[in-house]
Amino acid sequence: MFEGFLMDRTDTSLIALRRILRATELHGKELAQAAGLTAVQFRALQIVAETGSATAKAIATRMGVTQATVTALIDRLVRQGMVERQPSQTDRRQVNIVPTAAGQRTVEEAPDALQQRYVRKFEALADWEQAQIVATLERVAAMLDAEELDASPVLATGHIHGPDDGVAGHPAQRPGPKPVAG
Amino acid sequence: MFEGFLMDRTDTSLIALRRILRATELHGKELAQAAGLTAVQFRALQIVAETGSATAKAIATRMGVTQATVTALIDRLVRQGMVERQPSQTDRRQVNIVPTAAGQRTVEEAPDALQQRYVRKFEALADWEQAQIVATLERVAAMLDAEELDASPVLATGHIHGPDDGVAGHPAQRPGPKPVAG
DNA sequence: CTTATTTTATTCGCTTAGCTAAGCAAAGGT
DNA sequence: ACCTTTGCTTAGCTAAGCGAATAAAATAAG
Numbered sequence: 376m377f378e379g380f381l382m383d384r385t386d387t388s389l390i391a392l393r394r395i396l397r398a399t400e401l402h403g404k405e406l407a408q409a410a411g412l413t414a415v416q417f418r419a420l421q422i423v424a425e426t427g428s429a430t431a432k433a434i435a436t437r438m439g440v441t442q443a444t445v446t447a448l449i450d451r452l453v454r455q456g457m458v459e460r461q462p463s464q465t466d467r468r469q470v471n472i473v474p475t476a477a478g479q480r481t482v483e484e485a486p487d488a489l490q491q492r493y494v495r496k497f498e499a500l501a502d503w504e505q506a507q508i509v510a511t512l513e514r515v516a517a518m519l520d521a522e523e524l525d526a527s528p529v530l531a532t533g534h535i536h537g538p539d540d541g542v543a544g545h546p547a548q549r550p551g552p553k554p555v556a557g
Numbered sequence: 558m559f560e561g562f563l564m565d566r567t568d569t570s571l572i573a574l575r576r577i578l579r580a581t582e583l584h585g586k587e588l589a590q591a592a593g594l595t596a597v598q599f600r601a602l603q604i605v606a607e608t609g610s611a612t613a614k615a616i617a618t619r620m621g622v623t624q625a626t627v628t629a630l631i632d633r634l635v636r637q638g639m640v641e642r643q644p645s646q647t648d649r650r651q652v653n654i655v656p657t658a659a660g661q662r663t664v665e666e667a668p669d670a671l672q673q674r675y676v677r678k679f680e681a682l683a684d685w686e687q688a689q690i691v692a693t694l695e696r697v698a699a700m701l702d703a704e705e706l707d708a709s710p711v712l713a714t715g716h717i718h719g720p721d722d723g724v725a726g727h728p729a730q731r732p733g734p735k736p737v738a739g
Numbered sequence: 740c741t742t743a744t745t746t747t748a749t750t751c752g753c754t755t756a757g758c759t760a761a762g763c764a765a766a767g768g769t
Numbered sequence: 770a771c772c773t774t775t776g777c778t779t780a781g782c783t784a785a786g787c788g789a790a791t792a793a794a795a796t797a798a799g
Contacts, residue, residue: 384687385679389672391694395574396581398701413755431777444757446778451755468765468776490571496700497567505566511693512573518678519580595784613748626786628749633784650747650794 392515402490410485412455417485419448420457424474424482430463431470457481574697584672592667594637599667601630602639606656606664612645613652639663 403414410417415438422437423429429437435445449472452458457478463469474482497505585596592599597620604619605611611619617627631654634640639660645651656664679687 384691385676388679388687388691388694389675391691391698392577392581394698395694395701396578398698399574399578402701415756441758442777443759447756466766470777493571493700494567497570505570507689508693508697509566509570509573511690512570512577512697515690515694516573516576516580518675519577519584597785623787624748625750625788629785648747648795652748
């Protein structure tokens with residue numbers, strides 16, 4: 376290959392990618408700060424609020440962590456009055472985590488500046504431009520995640536999709552992110 | 558999913574974005590696991606190895622955390638034989654963190670599967686496709702990060718291409734993202 | 740030159756987040 | 770009725786982060 380400029384383009388794309396990551400990373404903190412919760416807590420609350428109720432298992436799967444982690448996480452959310460535990464009647468092993476009024480409000484009122492900014496700008500684009508962006512993003516995503524990899528719209532905070540988006544699918548592979556050992 | 562009517566293009570693009578984030582997130586763990594370090598540790602080691610030496614302050618600034626955090630982080634890297642502390646002669650307050658041979662090797666040999674996969678696929682694309690991807694990614698990045706945002710190629714780890722690709726630059730501004738409160 | 744201020748790193752105590760391993764209780768199978 | 774799986778919790782550990790309090794060196798004032 377012509378090392379010269381071909382390489383340059385690869386670099387450029389990597390850097391753009393990095394900017395995207397960085398922006399989202401910072402956004403997470405920003406958003407959590409505004410809501411008075413940590414990013415992880417907010418994420419869990421979001422999942423709960425999205426469907427109105429979720430089991431610990433479901434949350435763990437969605438977040439890619441173990442149940443034990445979720446237990447502690449929910450403890451904190453309960454302590455802050457964001458969610459409540461409701462033992463399920465259909466299956467008494469399970470516990471349904473439901474948002475409190477405050478929790479629901481928190482999620483709904485979260486500024487989510489980043490996404491709003493993005494959405495605003497995206498929707499201001501011409502039709503063909505939008506189409507092109509979608510096509511490219513999907514292509515890049517495919518290049519990165521190689522195998523299929525559950526892409527539930529976790530980024531989507533409020534509004535976006537309807538209330539009862541089943542979300543069911545969730546191959547739930549990736550049993551545990553298995554982070555490094557000590 | 559309900560791509561039918563509920564899923565407009567904005568949604569689709571957000572989901573693609575989310576896939577990209579997710580892939581990178583997982584990649585961080587993967588990479589760290591291969592290197593025997595956590596993602597954060599690896600990142601710090603990377604910074605140190607990049608320039609051959611860095612003060613705690615510099616690392617803190619680059620990573621956007623406090624010095625206290627860096628101290629503990631470096632402790633762990635020292636314990637693992639990845640870096641060493643070398644008191645500076647020019648300014649006896651500061652401590653230069655330098656990589657050990659093992660640490661240097663670790664950074665250089667890090668597989669960085671994600672990036673390699675991406676680069677491989679990217680470079681297999683037709684010329685116009687590459688150009689289009691670059692243009693779109695930059696556009697999206699601009700939509701997301703709005704303001705300035707030091708976009709140094711931090712993603713670039715073992716870096717596929719040549720040994721001495723510039724990379725130097727690093728404005729090293731970014732006074733400190735002042736991460737979320739606790 | 741002496742004193743005050745700022746800078747750099749560390750230590751201490753605490754919180755969040757993550758894991759594994761053990762355990763209990765409810766559902767299901769055979 | 771007995772195992773087995775499933776769902777959640779507890780307990781104990783590590784990593785990562787913070788702020789506050791030092792300690793020591795480098796600067797700035799005086």
